[in-house]
Amino acid sequence: MKLPMEQCPWCGGQEFVVGYQGYEAMMTYTPQGFTGKRIHHLICKRCGMVLASRVADTSKYQDARKAW
Incomplete structure (x- = not known):
């Protein structure tokens, strides 16, 4: 997958890492x-x-036009 940018707009850096947020800060698909x-x-x-x-x-998430 291609990165959405080649350079950091704040500092100009060109090296990126990936972090994962989980547990209580997960993105949920139910109220x-x-x-x-x-x-x-x-x-x-x-x-x-x-x-x-x-x-x-994102397969289990509701269509925004219906849920919003």
């Missing part, structure tokens, strides 16, 4: 929040800025 998916973060290795976040599997 109760009991189940969900970990959030993947693209992080600049130089300054630590979180540049992008995504949920790897």
